[in-house]
Structure formats: C-alpha cells, structure tokens
Amino acid sequence: MTVIYNRVALIGLGLIAGSMAHAMRESGLAGEITGYARSEATRDTAREIGLCDCICDSATEAVTGADLVVLAVPVGAMGDVAAEIAPHLAPGATVTDVGSVKQAVIDAVGPHIPEGVHFIPGHPLAGTEHSGPRSGFATLFRNRWWLLTPLPGSDVQATDRLSRLVAAMGAKTDRMEPGHHDLVLAVTSHAPHLIAYTMVGVADHLSRVTDEEVIQYSAAGFRDFTRIAASDPTMWRDVFLHNKEATLDILGRFTEELFVLQRAIRMGDGDQLFDYFSRTRAIRRGII
Ligand code: NAD
Structure with a gap:
C-alpha cells in the first residue's frame, strides 16, 4: 500500500488510537506516527511496546508537522485538547476525531480549528470492552463501518483522503449528518x-x-x-x-x-x- 499521510499524530493512546497505529503500520499508510497521552504511565507503556515511531511528552510536540491529527481521547476531553494543539497545527493539515458522539464534539472542537486546517469528524463503529495502549490490534476496523460527519463546506479532497485511509485500514465508510x-x-x-x-x-x-x-x-x-x-x-x-x-x-x-x-x-x-x-x-x- 502507499503512504496516505506523511506524519500522523495520535492524541490519546487507547484502544482506538492503538488499533489505528497497528493498522497503519501493518499496511504502511503513514510515513511516521507520533503519539501522546495525558498519563505518563500510558506514554511509558506505549514506548515499551513500540506503539508509535515517537511518543511525545506533550500534545503540541506530537502534532507539530503532522498532516493528520487524530483526537482519540474521551469525548469530554476533546475541546480542551483541540484548544491546546490549535496554535501548533500545520496549514493544510486535517484534524479528525474518533469520538462516539458527534454533535457535541463538533461544538467543542470546531471553534478552535484555525483557518486553513480541515476538521473532519469521524467515528469507527468498532470496539471491544478493553481499553488502554495494550488493547489495540490491527484488525479492529476490518469490515466495520467508519462514519464520517463532514461539516457543510468541508474540503472534498481532504474528506476523500481521510476516507481512503479509513478504507485502507479495512473499514467500510459512509457519511452522515452529525445529529x-x-x-x-x-x-x-x-x-x-x-x-x-x-x-x-x-x-x-x-x-x-x-x-x-x-x-x-x-x-x-x-x-x-x-x-x-x-x-x-x-x-x-x-x-x-x-x-x-x-x-x-x-x-x-x-x-x-x-x-x-x-x-x-x-x-x-x-x-x-x-x-x-x-x-x-x-x-x-x-x-x-
Ligand atoms: P481508551 O480509554 O482506551 O483510551 C483513551 C486514551 O486517552 C488514553 O490513552 C488516555 O490516557 C487518553 N486521554 C484521556 N484524557 C486525555 C487528555 N485530556 N489528553 C490526552 N490524552 C488523554 O479509550 P478508547 O476506547 O480508545 O476511546 C477513545 C475515543 O474513541 C473516545 O472518544 C470514544 O468515545 C471513542 N470510541 C471508542 C470505542 C470503544 O468501543 N472503545 C469505539 C469507537 C469510538
């Protein structure tokens, strides 16, 4: 497979981000993967198991230079994370999230996204009852739906590129209105x-x-x-x-x-x- 994003930043290193890291690495979909989680213990575990190419000590460091940023933290933390990383996002980058709820995440994250950065919310309908950096696996998304809820006026090319990544990880994609x-x-x-x-x-x-x-x-x-x-x-x-x-x-x-x-x-x-x-x-x- 071909590289779809040169540098992917995963914020939150649990089941979903971990599974994305495994799936992207297995198929060579990202040039480089950086990661960050709030808890030091989680970062240490992620380093120990080699989950990403680089585990950073701050979210801002992780997103610097990334052309795709994935917010994979609990829904209630999305807004604060977006506010923190916003000044460090590269022009032309795409920010997506994997939150299980869409409208509230759009309301919390959307206002922080700078002009020239694409925000394309998403939700993989795949999961297990397990959590944390050791719980991810490459096949989690295979044959499962991954819904994208682009906003009116979302960039078509950026949305298509994200759809290609999702499909390359084995998921079926569809688009839906957030509400x-x-x-x-x-x-x-x-x-x-x-x-x-x-x-x-x-x-x-x-x-x-x-x-x-x-x-x-x-x-x-x-x-x-x-x-x-x-x-x-x-x-x-x-x-x-x-x-x-x-x-x-x-x-x-x-x-x-x-x-x-x-x-x-x-x-x-x-x-x-x-x-x-x-x-x-x-x-x-x-x-x-
Ligand atoms: P998880 O508990 O396995 O991992 C969450 C990660 O976020 C942990 O690494 C934690 O340290 C980190 N984190 C928490 N608050 C943070 C903050 N403020 N800043 C940085 N890192 C922070 O959770 P998960 O199952 O991977 O879920 C992540 C997201 O995916 C959630 O929004 C959830 O709604 C969504 N989701 C989960 C499932 C599922 O079945 N587990 C399925 C689809 C979508």
Missing part, C-alpha cells in the same frame, strides 16, 4: 450499554442472590448481555453526558416497551409475548 449519527448510535450502542450496566447493577443490589452466585452461575444470557458493561467508565460517562437528548429519548421508548412486556407477563398474555419475541427475533436474525 442523525447521534440518534442512530443512541439506539445501536449508547442505550444498550446503559442497560447492560444497569443489569449488572441490579444483580449487585439483590439481597437474596449473592454476588458469588451471580458470578458462578452466570448463564449465557447474563454473560453475553453484560459483556459491554466491562467497558471504560470514563468513556461511557462522557458519551451519556454528551448525547443526552437522544439517549433519553431512546431510554423513554425502551421503558415503554418494557412496561408492555411486564404487563403481558403479569396478565399471562402468552400470545402477546410470543408475537413480540417472534417479530424481534426476525429482526435480530437479520443483523449479522
């Missing part, structure tokens, strides 16, 4: 994570079933359903604080449906339960 992205993701990711966290909370608060019993007899339902509740608490706190309206909308609808099923169970309405499960099973089976 619509946040609603779609509230259904497909944010609400399910909250419900999984809640289910673990429910199990923890039971007095007649012990934690030991939950762990020991964790049947496939609980184990499969709550895997995502092992995800990073900082990341998910920030997602909910920054995708408030859409998440509350979907949770409201979830609660309504739950009440319908709760009532059907109370009334012994087997037909209603059977019809509901048949319909939702058909939908679920259509998702690979």
Whole structure:
C-alpha cells in the first residue's frame, strides 16, 4: 500500500488510537506516527511496546508537522485538547476525531480549528470492552463501518483522503449528518450499554442472590448481555453526558416497551409475548 499521510499524530493512546497505529503500520499508510497521552504511565507503556515511531511528552510536540491529527481521547476531553494543539497545527493539515458522539464534539472542537486546517469528524463503529495502549490490534476496523460527519463546506479532497485511509485500514465508510449519527448510535450502542450496566447493577443490589452466585452461575444470557458493561467508565460517562437528548429519548421508548412486556407477563398474555419475541427475533436474525 502507499503512504496516505506523511506524519500522523495520535492524541490519546487507547484502544482506538492503538488499533489505528497497528493498522497503519501493518499496511504502511503513514510515513511516521507520533503519539501522546495525558498519563505518563500510558506514554511509558506505549514506548515499551513500540506503539508509535515517537511518543511525545506533550500534545503540541506530537502534532507539530503532522498532516493528520487524530483526537482519540474521551469525548469530554476533546475541546480542551483541540484548544491546546490549535496554535501548533500545520496549514493544510486535517484534524479528525474518533469520538462516539458527534454533535457535541463538533461544538467543542470546531471553534478552535484555525483557518486553513480541515476538521473532519469521524467515528469507527468498532470496539471491544478493553481499553488502554495494550488493547489495540490491527484488525479492529476490518469490515466495520467508519462514519464520517463532514461539516457543510468541508474540503472534498481532504474528506476523500481521510476516507481512503479509513478504507485502507479495512473499514467500510459512509457519511452522515452529525445529529442523525447521534440518534442512530443512541439506539445501536449508547442505550444498550446503559442497560447492560444497569443489569449488572441490579444483580449487585439483590439481597437474596449473592454476588458469588451471580458470578458462578452466570448463564449465557447474563454473560453475553453484560459483556459491554466491562467497558471504560470514563468513556461511557462522557458519551451519556454528551448525547443526552437522544439517549433519553431512546431510554423513554425502551421503558415503554418494557412496561408492555411486564404487563403481558403479569396478565399471562402468552400470545402477546410470543408475537413480540417472534417479530424481534426476525429482526435480530437479520443483523449479522
Ligand atoms: P481508551 O480509554 O482506551 O483510551 C483513551 C486514551 O486517552 C488514553 O490513552 C488516555 O490516557 C487518553 N486521554 C484521556 N484524557 C486525555 C487528555 N485530556 N489528553 C490526552 N490524552 C488523554 O479509550 P478508547 O476506547 O480508545 O476511546 C477513545 C475515543 O474513541 C473516545 O472518544 C470514544 O468515545 C471513542 N470510541 C471508542 C470505542 C470503544 O468501543 N472503545 C469505539 C469507537 C469510538
């Protein structure tokens, strides 16, 4: 493969940035990769495993001379990072982010981006419940969607170039309006994570079933359903604080449906339960 960016700066060195580093290196997509994370321990680990060509001690040093800057920090930290690096961005450079929420990141980052620098927000729909610099792997994005939410007037060539990088890492790309992205993701990711966290909370608060019993007899339902509740608490706190309206909308609808099923169970309405499960099973089976 050919080099798409000469120098890529990764700010935040966790699952997503780490996976990008591995994927770009494996296919030779970047001339050089620099990296920075706020915690010294993370930087030390990244150096130890040789994640990037250079791990810098400041974000400003990492972005100097970069033609692509990737903000891969929790959503709530994006604005502060953008403010810090803004004076050091090279004219013509592209800044993208990988945040799970788009409109709030655009509002926080956009105002800091200097004239002549392209800001093209994005979100890879790929992840695991693991975090940190050791958790990344080259194939994370393979055959997964990577949504770009360019702004009105975003530079077409810069957007196409970023799409080429994303595709070269194995992802399928699409473009979406940021607000619509946040609603779609509230259904497909944010609400399910909250419900999984809640289910673990429910199990923890039971007095007649012990934690030991939950762990020991964790049947496939609980184990499969709550895997995502092992995800990073900082990341998910920030997602909910920054995708408030859409998440509350979907949770409201979830609660309504739950009440319908709760009532059907109370009334012994087997037909209603059977019809509901048949319909939702058909939908679920259509998702690979
Ligand atoms: P992670 O916890 O694995 O890594 C986050 C990194 O950011 C860490 O290296 C941490 O040290 C660093 N960091 C935190 N605050 C910082 C700051 N102020 N300045 C510099 N570095 C800072 O997280 P991740 O899973 O890689 O998530 C990163 C971003 O990607 C988040 O915005 C998240 O919403 C998004 N995302 C995550 C997933 C997922 O499933 N994990 C999927 C898609 C997108």
